[in-house]
Amino acid sequence: MALDRRAVLGLAVLLLLAVGYAVQHFWLGRPEAVAIPAAVAGASPTVAPVPGSGGDPSASSSPAFSPPGPSGAAVVVEVAGKVRHPGLRTLPGGSRVADAVSAAGGPLPDTDTIGLNLARLLTDGEQIVVGAPAGQPPPAAAGSKTLLSLNQATAEQLDALPGVGPTLAQRIVNFRQEHGGFRSLDQLRQVSGIGARKFADLRPLLTL
Incomplete structure (x- = not known):
């Protein structure tokens, strides 16, 4: 009988240890809620910079807008003098004296254009005289001393x-x-x- 009591007591101790181990294992393995730090919770998503935008996420990689060159309404000018086809010419806004002379067929052979500023912008209604001496107005009509x-x-x-x-x-x-x-x-x-x-x-x- 003494042996049986010891055996039963030993089994009881082993059972208690097994139950204790199981309870400890279950307790340690349960899921726990983890609090999110305020700094992380309030942070906005990170956006990678677009190449060519200088690090600004809102910038676009498309080329910058360039304002157009000088332009506007068409101009009507009269090209007179020593050109192949004198007369009225309609040219785009922003055209220059050289464009008007070219539109009239260009100057006649051996014509001196030193009196013209070929780079000057045209104005509507003006007259361009090719071959006139520098600094002098177009020839006057009959009745004056100028031929x-x-x-x-x-x-x-x-x-x-x-x-x-x-x-x-x-x-x-x-x-x-x-x-x-x-x-x-x-x-x-x-x-x-x-x-x-x-x-x-x-x-x-x-x-x-």
């Missing part, structure tokens, strides 16, 4: 000549455009409506 240039005069200036009128003035301008300018005053005789007598009256008033 009128056949290659530079406008239709209005030719109209002011004695016995010409608007129709004949336009014929002179058309002849000049078709033949690239007058090579000599005698070519004026080839314009329809100018006979020997009218040519004799006009010649003292004209120059090339």
Whole structure:
């Protein structure tokens, strides 16, 4: 009987130890709530910088906007003088004197353009005279002491000549455009409506 009591007592002790170990293992393995630090909870998500934005997440990698060059409404100018096709020309805003001369076919051979600022911006309604001496205005109409240039005069200036009128003035301008300018005053005789007598009256008033 004494042996049986010891065996039973030993078994009871082992059972208690096993139960205690199981309880301890269950207690240590239970899930626990973990508090989130305030600094982490209030932080905004990190955004990687876009390449080429200088480290600013809000910046875009697209190229910066560049303002357009000088522009605006089209300008209408008159190109007169020693050019292949004198007359009115309509050019885009921001065009320069060189563009107007080019639109008129360019200067005639051996024409001096030193009196022109080819880089100047055009203004609407102006007249550009190619071949005029530097610093001097366009040739005046008949009635003044200055001779009128056949290659530079406008239709209005030719109209002011004695016995010409608007129709004949336009014929002179058309002849000049078709033949690239007058090579000599005698070519004026080839314009329809100018006979020997009218040519004799006009010649003292004209120059090339």
